[in-house]
Amino acid sequence: MQQRIRQLSLTILLALCAVGAHAMNPNAQAELDAAFKEVGTALQSGPAPITLTDQAILKLPKGYGFVPNPTATRLMRALGNHADERLLGLVLPLDNAQWMVVVKYEKSGYIKDDDAREWNADDLYKSLLEGTEAGNEARKQAGITEIELTGWVEKPAYDATTHRMVWSIGVKDKGVADNAPGVNYNTYVLGREGYISMNMITDQSLVAQYKPATHELLAALEFNGGKGYADFNASTDKIAEYGLAALITGVAAKKLGMFALMAAFFAKFFKAILLAGAGVLYGIKKWFGRDKES
Numbered sequence: 001m002q003q004r005i006r007q008l009s010l011t012i013l014l015a016l017c018a019v020g021a022h023a024m025n026p027n028a029q030a031e032l033d034a035a036f037k038e039v040g041t042a043l044q045s046g047p048a049p050i051t052l053t054d055q056a057i058l059k060l061p062k063g064y065g066f067v068p069n070p071t072a073t074r075l076m077r078a079l080g081n082h083a084d085e086r087l088l089g090l091v092l093p094l095d096n097a098q099w100m101v102v103v104k105y106e107k108s109g110y111i112k113d114d115d116a117r118e119w120n121a122d123d124l125y126k127s128l129l130e131g132t133e134a135g136n137e138a139r140k141q142a143g144i145t146e147i148e149l150t151g152w153v154e155k156p157a158y159d160a161t162t163h164r165m166v167w168s169i170g171v172k173d174k175g176v177a178d179n180a181p182g183v184n185y186n187t188y189v190l191g192r193e194g195y196i197s198m199n200m201i202t203d204q205s206l207v208a209q210y211k212p213a214t215h216e217l218l219a220a221l222e223f224n225g226g227k228g229y230a231d232f233n234a235s236t237d238k239i240a241e242y243g244l245a246a247l248i249t250g251v252a253a254k255k256l257g258m259f260a261l262m263a264a265f266f267a268k269f270f271k272a273i274l275l276a277g278a279g280v281l282y283g284i285k286k287w288f289g290r291d292k293e294s
Contacts, residue, residue, distance in 0.1 A: 025143040028078070035071070035078040042071035045094060052088050053105055055227050056196060059220040064213075065092045076102070082138075091198070091217060099202035099210050101217060107194040109238035110229075111247075116158035116165070119245045124156060125149075128169060128248065136174065146174040150181045153207055156248055163190040163229040164218060167248060168211075170204050183207045187214055188247060191223050192231045193238070195247070 044050070044067075046060035060066050067075065067090040075090065076083035091101035129149060136146040150170035158165045165188040172181035185200035185207055198221070200207075200214045223229075 028143055032078040035075040038071045039067050039075060039092075042067055043092070044068065050089070052103065052196060052221075054224065055105055055191060055193070056221055056223045058103070058217065059222070060091070061216060061220055063094055064217075065094050066090070067092065088196075093213070098206055099200050099213065101214060102197075102199045102201070104197045104199075105194060106197070108242075109194065109240040110192060110232045111190055111195060111240045111242070111244055113158060113160060113163070113190065113244045115243040115245045116160070119156065121152065121155045124167075124245065124248045125152065125169075132171075147171050148174040150204075153183050153204060154185070156245075158244060164188065165190075165244065165247065168207060185211050185214055187218055189218065189221060189223075190229045190244075192227050192229060194240075196221065 043065040044060070046064045046066070047062045048060050048066070050058040050060050050066050050068075052058055058066070069087065069089060072089045073083040073087055076087060086104045086106055088103045088105055091103060093099060132147065132149055139146050148171065150172055152168070153170050154166060154168035156165065156167035166186065168183055168185045170181045170183050181204045183200075183202055183204045185202065186197065187199065188195050188197045198214060198217055200211065202210050
């Protein structure tokens with residue numbers, strides 16, 4: 001079964017590369033192909049406990065796959081995104097290629113959440129616009145299509161009980177009419193020493209359908225003993241130099257400029273992927289069905 005799951009993921013991801021080939025220059029496309037092939041061998045399938053550094057455990061549910069480093073870093077860079085030690089891995093669905101979740105840990109220190117009661121969505125959006133334009137300069141140098149924001153899909157919201165923040169923004173290729181822009185569905189969970197982000201990349205028309213998967217992953221995330229937000233000790237712990245709003249307006253703004261590329265990439269080729277792979281997926285579903293019966 002493990003081998004079949006890997007073959008499934010590889011088949012779908014390679015279809016994504018093949019359909020999207022004309023969006024990148026030859027060298028960038030070759031590296032993307034190689035990165036996706038590596039995903040097929042590195043993928044860890046759920047249910048399984050995934051260790052997220054010394055901070056938390058992600059109880060990966062059945063039906064999901066986790067791509068650890070260094071494969072996750074290679075794939076992110078192949079997609080034109082900055083990746084560093086904060087990247088912990090990627091979560092993929094095992095039955096379609098319609099979304100991806102990027103998991104990161106930022107050792108920022110304890111983030112005070114008082115400003116969540118006062119932030120203004122319009123001001124936050126202006127900062128995201130600036131970050132996206134900064135990211136476009138790096139995109140041009142890499143030979144990758146520039147992107148632009150299309151507006152809020154879900155305005156920033158913070159739950160002070162669970163210490164989780166959610167916000168979502170639409171993106172598309174710059175200057176090109178697009179009826180199916182991409183989306184970053186961003187979630188953050190605050191801890192004692194920093195925060196874990198699990199950000200979904202998908203098509204805007206599909207975000208309502210698939211964002212429950214992100215919330216399922218959030219519910220499956222548990223900080224280790226002593227690492228939770230409530231474990232903060234004011235006399236000993238480091239306090240972050242910024243508040244919660246800065247995860248959008250400051251810290252996240254520049255990162256979104258690069259990170260949003262995947263949303264535009266996925267959105268641009270979703271329909272073609274689904275049409276081209278419909279027969280393959282139908283055969284795979286029948287294959288899994290027989291295995292379950294046996």
